Amino acid sequence: MTKNNHAFVSDGLLVLLPRLWRFAYTLSHSPDIAEDLVQAACVRALERAEQFQQGTNLDRWVFTILSSIWKNQLRSNAVRQGQGHVPAEDVLTIDGRRIADANIELQQVLKQIHELPEAQRVTVLLVYVEGMSYREAADILEIPIGTVMSRLAAARASLGRLQADMSNDVAQPGNG
Amino acid sequence: MMWRNREMGNGMADQNNSIDITDEMLVAYLDGQASADEAAAIEKKLISDTDVSARLALLDAGSRPFREAFDLMLEAAPAQKLQEQLEEARSTTATPNTVSTSRSGYWGWAMAACLVLAVGLGFAVGDRFARFDLQIVAKTSVKKPTIPKAKGWRQVVADYHALYSKETLVDEGGDARLQDQRLAAASKLLSIELKRDQLAVAGLDYKRTQILRFKKKPLAQMAYLYDGKTPVAFCILPSGKPAHGPKQEVRNGMQVVHWIKGGFGFMLIGKVPADGLNKIAKTLEGRFG
Numbered sequence: 001m002t003k004n005n006h007a008f009v010s011d012g013l014l015v016l017l018p019r020l021w022r023f024a025y026t027l028s029h030s031p032d033i034a035e036d037l038v039q040a041a042c043v044r045a046l047e048r049a050e051q052f053q054q055g056t057n058l059d060r061w062v063f064t065i066l067s068s069i070w071k072n073q074l075r076s077n078a079v080r081q082g083q084g085h086v087p088a089e090d091v092l093t094i095d096g097r098r099i100a101d102a103n104i105e106l107q108q109v110l111k112q113i114h115e116l117p118e119a120q121r122v123t124v125l126l127v128y129v130e131g132m133s134y135r136e137a138a139d140i141l142e143i144p145i146g147t148v149m150s151r152l153a154a155a156r157a158s159l160g161r162l163q164a165d166m167s168n169d170v171a172q173p174g175n176g
Numbered sequence: 177m178m179w180r181n182r183e184m185g186n187g188m189a190d191q192n193n194s195i196d197i198t199d200e201m202l203v204a205y206l207d208g209q210a211s212a213d214e215a216a217a218i219e220k221k222l223i224s225d226t227d228v229s230a231r232l233a234l235l236d237a238g239s240r241p242f243r244e245a246f247d248l249m250l251e252a253a254p255a256q257k258l259q260e261q262l263e264e265a266r267s268t269t270a271t272p273n274t275v276s277t278s279r280s281g282y283w284g285w286a287m288a289a290c291l292v293l294a295v296g297l298g299f300a301v302g303d304r305f306a307r308f309d310l311q312i313v314a315k316t317s318v319k320k321p322t323i324p325k326a327k328g329w330r331q332v333v334a335d336y337h338a339l340y341s342k343e344t345l346v347d348e349g350g351d352a353r354l355q356d357q358r359l360a361a362a363s364k365l366l367s368i369e370l371k372r373d374q375l376a377v378a379g380l381d382y383k384r385t386q387i388l389r390f391k392k393k394p395l396a397q398m399a400y401l402y403d404g405k406t407p408v409a410f411c412i413l414p415s416g417k418p419a420h421g422p423k424q425e426v427r428n429g430m431q432v433v434h435w436i437k438g439g440f441g442f443m444l445i446g447k448v449p450a451d452g453l454n455k456i457a458k459t460l461e462g463r464f465g
Binding site for chain 1: 198199200202203204206207209233234235236237238239240241242243244245246247248249250251252253254255257258259261262264265266268269270
């Protein structure tokens with residue numbers, strides 16, 4: 001069934017591309033590396049298409065592949081060279097134009113999350129955005145489930161403190 | 177849960193008060209991932225332990241509309257570049273067998289890529305309705321010499337519909353509220369009344385409405401399943417052309433019935449028997465325009 005699997009995976013990847021790119025950018029913080037990472041993941045997924053079991057989750061499978069390529073091949077170089085870093089608020093463009101109707105508050109949220117360490121923001125993406133269970137996120141990132149939980153806890157504590165600081169700033173303008 | 181094994185290894189519920197409640201446990205509690213026992217232990221502790229309740233409040237304040245914020249990024253994904261890369265990956269990894277049996281070569285696939293991605297994106301952005309410009313298809317197909325340069329809306333719809341399968345629609349239509357919102361939005365954009373009961377037709381199972389766009393005009397596409405397995409689409413767009421009654425044609429091997437009435441072009445398409453489609457078209461023609 002190799003032929004069918006190749007077509008099945010290929011069609012599935014097509015629909016997944018924006019989510020894969022979002023995942024890759026969240027890992028790398030570089031639009032250029034994100035594109036390379038998505039391409040590498042697509043190539044590997046297609047090469048291994050025959051291993052994919054139809055009826056199981058294609059997105060989980062491809063996310064695992066992408067995460068593994070990042071971890072084992074691209075991450076060290078990218079981090080060492082610090083290449084192409086672009087903050088999240090600056091990638092919100094279509095053909096170079098800023099997304100016009102993007103909600104300012106949501107942009108602010110996105111910025112806050114992307115300022116978290118890579119390990120935390122990517123776990124937030126998988127669990128709170130992609131809707132994966134702790135177990136699924138742990139499998140994709142190849143880490144223990146306890147680490148998923150501690151990353152989420154650390155992310156939420158940071159964001160919670162940020163929220164508290166912002167509330168304090170609002171409460172203490174001292175202009176009146 | 178791991179922590180439970182670690183912290184509550186003796187399994188005695190009456191020891192709940194003595195366990196340390198970690199931030200990890202509190203997040204699992206907030207995420208609804210804690211078991212009933214775990215939740216009970218935390219709740220018991222919350223009453224007496226202000227440190228725990230303060231930490232819970234902090235973690236709770238660390239919640240955000242994560243999904244909505246990240247969905248902004250889906251629109252920013254460099255769709256065309258990624259599709260080109262995927263096509264390259266597809267062709268380099270395909271066996272000769274796959275290439276010869278693939279749909280219709282590069283441009284056919286590229287066109288499919290455009291559409292499937294746009295549809296995927298449309299759904300991914302959640303309550304923003306699935307919208308994209310069907311002109312993309314026309315632009316893409318211009319590059320293929322065998323396709324005429326200026327395709328009319330019926331051909332563009334037919335090309336789009338050719339990609340539909342049972343699986344595209346079978347799980348759709350579950351969320352009645354969302355469906356009604358989409359219908360209302362489509363009604364408003366096109367300035368035509370679209371109600372569920374007007375769209376209900378014997379022999380067709382209504383699945384969903386999408387708002388598309390063709391040459392800057394809104395295009396409402398109502399999708400159905402015929403016989404539980406064959407996709408049928410009913411499309412409406414504003415038209416300045418003279419009215420005419422239902423006409424039959426075949427596009428991409430599918431039956432089409434189309435007519436113009438009351439300032440709107442209507443089109444019904446699907447790989448179903450011509451008689452059946454004509455009957456449905458007559459019913460719909462009486463209800464709109």
